[in-house]
Amino acid sequence: MDDGDGYFGERVAARYDDPADERFDPGVVAATVDVLAELAGGGRALELGVGTGRIALPLAGRGVPVHGVDLSRAMVARLRAKPGGDAIGVTIGDFATTRVAGTFSLAYLVYNTIMNLTSQAEQVACFRTVAAHLAPGGCFVVEVEVPLLRKLPPGENVVLWHTGPTRWAYDVYDTATQATISNYVKVVDGRGEFRSIPFRYVWPAELDLMAQLAGLRLRDRWAGWAGEPFTHESTGHVSIWEKPASRVSPTGSG
Structure with missing residues (x-):
């Protein structure tokens, strides 16, 4: 993964918050935050690739404690400059492998950010890192496009x-x-x-296998944040994997 300064340095960070971009549409942000706040269930949330706080800030405004991970100090500086930005804990590092203290009821990667990890090994490592952070019953949410090969x-x-x-x-x-x-x-x-940015596209079934390797299981997959059915015509998906709750062995079992 890039060190942040090469692809998401000051030049990109300075114009990243573009109100004309559909990502910043209040309806899009609200729909995303509604789902994440419900999944957090009053617990802590971990955002991988927190950036300038497009989702972290309104989610924190809903009462969800949010901690972010990001490589780009320039992007995080923009987050810090916003109202409420100082309340978001941020760890600078590669979100494929960076560990932070404590456990979380929710971890999430939005808007194709999983593809910033440019190798399968990094993407697999990301799932394993997330699984290590999640409490039993916690969820990992990924929003990503379906590859446009068609x-x-x-x-x-x-x-x-x-x-x-x-x-x-x-x-x-x-x-x-x-x-x-x-x-x-x-x-x-x-x-x-x-400018150009490298990515690695990834298929839904491939993500499910990565989740399985990390001990997570698919809970839901939608075509969007409103819970639309995912079909062969869908151009993207919101997928939710869950960390199984711990099982207590019956008395007397080996």
Whole structure:
């Protein structure tokens, strides 16, 4: 995983909170927070890739104690500058392996953040790290897209997914390794900007296997935060895995 400064440094952090981005739509945020607050059940929540606090701050505002993990000091500085930001505990580190004190009733990764881990080994490690943090009965929630491979033209490996007067975005896929590079082109006042970020796309069934390896089991999978049914036409999913409650052996058993 990148060290944060390369892909989510000050230049990205300074413009990350874009009110025109659908992620920051109040309805989208409220729907996400409603689900997470219910799953937390009055316990603590751990956000992996807490960033500038898009979800952590309103979730904390609902009375859920939130602790975040993030590599980017620039993003966390933006969180800290917001009202209530000082109340969110943050550990700087790679969320695939970073451990924090205590246990949690909820851990979550939203908006494709699981794909910032660019190898299968890192993604598996993330599930195991989360499982170690969860109390029995706790939940791990991941929001992520379904790979857009159906949109690939025959014989091609590029998907153009955003066009506009001054901005374009496209993904380049390597189907042999599941590596993806998202590329962003922006033209402002006649000057062009280009940046790219590596990802690793992941299938729902693959995530279920990672969860199983970590001792978690699938509880729900929806097409979105409103609980819509997940089907073969869904472009993304919200998946919830649960850590089984501890079992007490019957008296006299070995």
